[in-house]
Amino acid sequence: CVCACGVSVLWHKTSGCAMPLELAVLLLWAALSAAAANVNVLFIVVDNMRPSLGAYGVKEVHSPNIDRLAKQSTLFSRAYCQLAWCSPSRNSFLTGRSPAQTKVWNFVDSFRETGPDWVTLPQYFKQHNYTTASFGKVFHPLRPPNYDFPQSWSLPPVNPTKPECPNNTMTCVYADGDLARDSDAVTTQLALDFLRKQPFSIGARQQQDQKPRQPPQHQPFFLAVGLQSPRLSWSYPQSAAQFYNASSLPVAQHPWAPAASQREDKEWFRPVEVDLYSDVRNITHATPLPRDRQQQARLAYYAAITHADAQIGRLLDALEASHFCNNTAVLLLADHGQNLGEHNLWSMMSVLEVSLRVPLLIRLPHNAGLQPRAVVGEPVSLLDVYPTTVALAQLPSVPAAWALPGRNLVPLLTPPPPPP
Helix, strand or coil: CCCCCCCCEEEECCCCEEEEHHHHHHHHHHHHHHHCCCCEEEEEEECCCCCCCHHHCCCCCCCHHHHHHHHCCEEECCEECCCCCHHHHHHHHCCCCCHHHHCCCCCCCCHHHHCCCCCCHHHHHHHCCCEEEEEECCCECCECHHHHCCCCCCCCCECCCCCCCHHHCCEEEECCCCCCCCHHHHHHHHHHHHHHHCCCCCCHHHHCCCCCCCCCCCCCEEEEEEECCCCCCEEEEHHHHHHCCHHHCCCCCCCCCCHHHCCCCCCCCCCHHHHCCCCCCCCECCECCCHHHHHHHHHHHHHHHHHHHHHHHHHHHHHHCCCCCCCEEEEEEECCCCCCCHHHCCCCCCCCHHHHEECEEEECCHHHCCCCCCEECCCEEHHHHHHHHHHHCCCCCCCHHHCCCCCCCHHHCCCCCCCC
């Protein structure tokens, strides 16, 4: 069909026709409503992962599974956290409130001290009859206490400890299959075990090939999975290193701290953030790491991302092999970015782009029947994740009295209309 009335139109994949924008927006909500019977949520959070990914144009990083997810999702190219530190950021986006509201600026406080009755994102789903589960680092350990169980979670959260590198080095490699060193593999297996315990789950498609792929009625789930490999110290399995050659990796274009900050009495950064490691020496405000050491550090960081990507692939494969593949929304994000020698910084905790910018991918449920918008270039915030996830599941909007500052991004998930 062709719109001849001269109004803005939007293309719909299933019907194959152009339609007025207002109608298209209604169609989006109608499609989500139709998909919303028992819509599940797979919520993946990666520690310290800047958008150094193939899908974001960083071709030297091997991230095939995240790239695959990106092709099925809307990629937000300018998504930002509120504060580039683990606990403040997670307390922020999981409550939908800024650090100015949570009063969490460090690893000491939690939002429950300021808002003891606040409802977190997973708690909101739990209140709407979802099974909520947390595996890996979702909330920061002990912030809030006990990972906010039982308020936020139906099951006790499990967060396998990520070991530091032996001999207190900044980077290290371990043997494939060494589960004592590989907390992300353990986390992923726990999440897969949770999925397998859901009725009509993994393997059901292969066993019932002739039956419809829509799952029977079940209690929907909000499954949060937190991966930690890209967090210092950077450890990775041997197989993840095969994709990289340290000597060919580019380093930061601007490795020097600003001249005014090179005096040691200026707090541009704290050298102890990295020189506490036994294999990092003599780094000062005015002295960057040698180029070859920067390349070795980048190799470790990229290999850690590659390993996290492999775990994400395991999750996506399991989801595709289940009856839940069509009615599950998927979100992938990081708590904050990571400096890799830019301006002589090797941590985060700054207001620079590489500290605050994060990947954000949102995949609509397949049965919404809509072609996702490929890329959104306007700035968005992790504060937007709370209302967006609620809208994806077609749950009631959060009460206006909560005054959450984030916005619902669902209207951005389908292509914009062509010019009139």
